[in-house]
Amino acid sequence: MAKKLMKGNEALGEAAIQAGCRYFFGYPITPQNEIPSYLSRKLPEVGGVYLQAESEVAAINMVYGAAGAGARVLTSSSSPGISLKTEGISYIAGAQLPCVIVNIVRGGPGLGGIQPAQSDYFQATKGGGHGDYRLVVLTPSTVQELVDLTMEAFEIADQYRTPVMILGDGIMGQMMEPVEFNPPKKRELPEKTWATTGCEGREPNVTNSLHMAAEDLENHNLNLLAKYKEIAQNETKxxxxxxxxxxxxxxxxxxxxxxxxxxxxxxxxxxxxxxxxxxxxxxxxxxxxxxxxxxxxxxxxxxxxxxxxxxxxxxxxxxxxxxxxxxxxxxxxxxxxxxxxxxxxxxxxxxx
Structure with a gap:
């Protein structure tokens, strides 16, 4: 496949589409705005849905809904926008739902500035939200790697039923480099028998992160821990x-x-x-x-x-x-x- 000169943010959007993502929910913030801009044009062309939510909080909960129905879904933002999404990210991790989250990092804390930074490392790797959960966090260093890792992120998310984060920065999002879109490497993925796709002929599925009994919640967290150990063994790069x-x-x-x-x-x-x-x-x-x-x-x-x-x-x-x-x-x-x-x-x- 011939290479094409593309800006990082737009290349990421195209990679998501080619990986089978058909739903995007987000809210504009610099320096990642080319991602939603690109997807607003391209997703409808492939039968997908682009929706600009009224806030980051609304967007991440829409991601929860789409992921719960078994769809491949993406959201993107930058630093303070990710902060607003962290409660929802914790819910998604607790409910064991696959999705991909992009953070094109800007300076902080607070509103900070729009220049590139790497000061969201703690937020990405140490939780960000509440509870004993982890995100798989991928950090590309070229636009080609941004494409490849975005495609792989959806595979990882589906394999382990977990949210995956692409952690970039303003330079990575704005720079232009030649890229090629090779077919994504498909994994042998389990069927999404847990998805909320209608329950005619079966018991209803429930996607939930609420466990009122302490022993139940402890067992849930131990199951998550076992999954994170498996991810650490198999997915370190x-x-x-x-x-x-x-x-x-x-x-x-x-x-x-x-x-x-x-x-x-x-x-x-x-x-x-x-x-x-x-x-x-x-x-x-x-x-x-x-x-x-x-x-x-x-x-x-x-x-x-x-x-x-x-x-x-x-x-x-x-x-x-x-x-x-x-x-x-x-x-x-x-x-x-x-x-x-x-x-x-x-x-x-x-x-x-």
């Missing part, structure tokens, strides 16, 4: 880049990982052995990637567009065995390759 001989290993995801690769190319020309671990799933987190380099790496450096959120997971993965440093810019300021390289030179001066 990462890229190891130039780590084979690296003394210093950078850790970054999404757009920031691209910046780090540019810095690594410059530093290696100077003789510094620097590599990169790029988590593609930030939940489940790729602890295995750190085990693979633990005997050779001397230092780890987490690079983020935040004041330091993923660095906590890096420290957990390293578990005190090697030093972990942090460098970040926040509020919508993007670190340059030169800044990252300068930080690594500073650290390299102390590496023995």
């Amino acid at each position: 990462y890229e190891s880049y130039e780590t084979g001989d690296a003394d210093i290993v950078l850790v970054a995801y999404g757009t920031t990982a691209r910046i780090c690769k540019t810095a690594i190319a410059e530093l290696r020309k100077e003789g510094l052995k620097v590599g990169l671990i790029r988590p593609i799933t930030v939940w489940p987190y790729p602890d295995k990637a750190f085990e693979e380099v633990m005997d050779t790496a001397k230092e780890f450096v987490c690079i983020e567009m935040s004041t330091g959120q993923m660095v906590e997971d890096v420290r957990l993965a390293v578990n005190g065995r090697k030093p972990v440093h942090f460098y970040g810019r926040t509020g919508g300021v993007i670190p340059s390759p030169q800044e990252v390289a300068d930080k690594i030179r500073e650290i390299a001066g102390g590496v023995k």
Whole structure:
């Protein structure tokens, strides 16, 4: 299939359609508005439904309804919009319903700004809403990967009956790159016998997250925990880049990982052995990637567009065995390759 030059947000919308998504419910907010704009034009062409809800709260509850009926459904927003959706996301996770949620991250907290950031990491990976639940969180670093992971997100969601989040940022949503839309890799998925599709000839299905008896709710949470352990075993994704001989290993995801690769190319020309671990799933987190380099790496450096959120997971993965440093810019300021390289030179001066 020929490649096509597309903006990230629009490529994501097209990928969702080709993955079989036929329902979108959302509310406009910068910098993700091209997603609903694209789907408002394209979904009706394939017999789908685009609906701009009156609020983010309404939109996520519409997602609950469509997911409960067994449909492939998408919602997208940006930072404060996701905050408004977190109660509904918790309900969806509690009811074990599959859906895909997109967060094209902007600076915060509060209304913040419209520039790109990675400061929603805690919100995405540590719950966001209430209760013992998890989201599978995918973090693309190219527009092509945005397409591929969006298609895969629907497969993961259906396989495990769980919400999946695509965590991007303003750069990923707005940048244009050549992409190709290969047929999505289909999994052997279970039938949606739980869906609320009418109960003629059978007992009615109920999609619910309410469990009044403490023992019942505990059992429900333990079942969720078992599912999350299975996801962690089967769905963890990462890229190891130039780590084979690296003394210093950078850790970054999404757009920031691209910046780090540019810095690594410059530093290696100077003789510094620097590599990169790029988590593609930030939940489940790729602890295995750190085990693979633990005997050779001397230092780890987490690079983020935040004041330091993923660095906590890096420290957990390293578990005190090697030093972990942090460098970040926040509020919508993007670190340059030169800044990252300068930080690594500073650290390299102390590496023995």
